[in-house]
Amino acid sequence: MLKLFKKMHSREWKMAGICALLIIGQIYFELRLPDYMSNLTVLIETPGSSMSEVYRTGAEMLACTLASAALSILCGYLVSRIAGGFSYTIRELVFNKVADFGQKEMHAFSVPSLINRTTNDITQIQMFVAMGLQIMVKSPVMAVWAVLKIINKSWTLSVITAGFVVALLCIMVLIIVIILPRVRRVQKMLDDINLISRENLNGINVVHAYNAEEYQAEKFEKANDRLTRTQLFNQRALAFLMPVVSFAMNALALIIYWVGAAIINDVPLTDMTGRIAQFGDIVVFGTYATYVIMSIMMMVMIIMLLPSAQVSAGRINEVLDTEIKLCEGDRTEAAETGTVEFKNVSFRYPSSGKNVLENISFKANKGETIAFIGATGSGKTTLVSLAARFYDATEGEVLIDGEDVRSYSFDALYNRIGYVTQKAVLFAGDIKNNVLFGESSAPQTDENVQEALDIAQATEFVSKLSKGTESPIVQGGTNVSGGQKQRLSIARALARKPEILIFDDSFSALDYRTDAKLRRALNEKLKGTTCLIVAQRIGTIRNADKIVVLEDGKAAGIGTHEELMKTCKVYQEIAMSQLSKEELEA
Structure with a gap:
């Protein structure tokens, strides 16, 4: 007392x-x-x-x-x-x-x-x-x-x-x-x-x-x-x-x-x-x-x-009195822009004695799209969480723009990253407030909101609402559908105008048509933005510059869709379970 x-x-x-x-x-x-x-x-x-x-x-x-x-x-x-x-x-x-x-x-x-x-x-x-x-x-x-x-x-x-x-x-x-x-x-x-x-x-x-x-x-x-x-x-x-x-x-x-x-x-x-x-x-x-x-x-x-x-x-x-384990550094600048690199990264949760990820290494250059696919529990979400520094790697290094994520101040790190969570989370307020949520170096303008909604394919349903971007969102976003909630979450990340976009299985609630239109808009309007995509559907990631296939926390294969179809048995099994023979040949 x-x-x-x-x-x-x-x-x-x-x-x-x-x-x-x-x-x-x-x-x-x-x-x-x-x-x-x-x-x-x-x-x-x-x-x-x-x-x-x-x-x-x-x-x-x-x-x-x-x-x-x-x-x-x-x-x-x-x-x-x-x-x-x-x-x-x-x-x-x-x-x-x-x-x-x-x-x-x-x-x-x-x-x-x-x-x-x-x-x-x-x-x-x-x-x-x-x-x-x-x-x-x-x-x-x-x-x-x-x-x-x-x-x-x-x-x-x-x-x-x-x-x-x-x-x-x-x-x-x-x-x-x-x-x-x-x-x-x-x-x-x-x-x-x-x-x-x-x-x-x-x-x-x-x-x-x-x-x-x-x-x-x-x-x-x-x-x-x-x-x-x-x-x-x-x-x-x-x-x-x-x-x-x-x-x-x-x-x-x-x-x-x-x-x-x-x-x-x-x-x-x-x-x-x-x-x-x-x-x-x-x-x-x-x-x-x-x-x-x-x-x-x-x-x-x-x-x-x-x-x-x-x-x-x-x-x-x-x-x-709780000691915060994630302590920020003081670095704000870096020599590179939009790069993400994992060097021999292993990770285990504090309550576990076994590694969830083991010896993962890859690099995403500026403007590239790196996708992650694998069975449930293979460590996909944990991997991208390390890039966003929700946890620190147990072994190895995670580099953003060529610098260890642990050396950045939180403001400097999260100004570089736009993160869309696996479970879409909206806050009580209106659509505009949710899209402009948080602080970033991006302009807090109506034009920025509209551009983010356009790319996220959310303009279609937002424009039909009586108050447009001023339409209310209740706690948890329960007054919009799962797909609408997911698109607003994507728009929120896009409005930050980040160097690196991380999508943690963020297209799962979208139909194939909307998914395709959204990926096309990302490719056309965000050419210089690096994307890390966690996905379950081959169709979402088959055009990625590099695909990392995870199995039990290890990289079972890394390469393009065509390369993995020839060399990675795990990827072949996933592809054959989702696509027909004709689609695979096409």
Whole structure:
């Protein structure tokens, strides 16, 4: 928790300091009230006291109450500003950190867990700061101040009060020790609930198609039941604290007045002044002792929030302390333009002990088209991911424009590359915003958008929409078809005007006619652009300058379509499974 507080801005620390002073002033006025009560008691019990003295004492009590209320309101306002600003800062830090994550870090945390940490965990911290900042200052200061006020009043009553305080503190510590491990489990269970809910919502069509509603409901029920049982135990344990503190406060007041009555009885009846003074001291002692227990009651409120906040702070720190494996270099310029070269590249995923790619070598010169084909799981997507530096090669070098991709700054690298993912992803907004998504050196103009849509063969359907490029796209692009979504994703890459275009099986949702028109437009209008194409269809890549055939992560053959048909058995099998004898001869 303290590690997170170090990230608080200086202005918030200043406001926290002002709050502390306001709370001390509030405590001063509150703790003046018992003294006025004692004076008022003496005035009422003393014969000959005037009403003006009683009224003046009452007015002073009222002034203290109003001053305390005013300071409390002002402090509450500042605390809300501090809590809101602090949570804003932490959310921003977590979001920016996650934005820098590579694939390895994303797999380590999982998307549902990161969503929970960015929302629920930060909310827990905000609630703790909003309630705790006042109480953490007020409770100990009030307790110590009240103790100092009563310590010389009566040693007997002081020992009784100390006994109650020690017993309550022991109960609080015991409950915290029992609850804290279970709170950690609760946060992980919330991640599971989020994961199951997210899967169910994303795959709702599949769930319906396979009549899997009952199966999904049972899976959710199990996770929900585990969470509920754990939460019930935690809340019951915490609910035990407040009645105990309330009972202790009332019991302490009863014992103080009972013992106090015995003390007053020991004062001779002839000494009325002494008896009245002793009575006033007992009343003041009882009030101050109640303040001590009230301080503990306030601490109970914090203890109810502390375990969750502590666990949430730990989970947030896990994200913020994660070491990013993909670190950018500082190179921005290179001697070559539009070249991609793999030199003896091997790669294995962090969680795997086996290479996914092994000893891959090839070079694409400026303006060339290099295609990759192979069976599912042969490593095609992984290979082009290395060129885009979503991962770093385990062995060997990946060169862009003659320089190792690890030496480039991210801006310099991604300004050179236009990447179309295997799964088309669109963002909420409109078509124009999606095509011009991100930052690049290309002009952010309507002409650039229209040119990209033309080449991607998306103008045909965009022009039919009522608002054209201003037409809305909902989250995930679910209001357009798969083929339309894919063409918009291709247009987004083209709008960057990159040196190198990477198509990761990006034509799979297109019909043959659109596929052919798109490839023809790429050849005619992007002659100087290097293309890396992952494809399943021979028809998409047969005219490529070079085709890399992958089998189990190894290059089974590299060459043109004609060369591979003569020399590569794997390519021959793929071609014969897709094309007729006449098409192959043609």
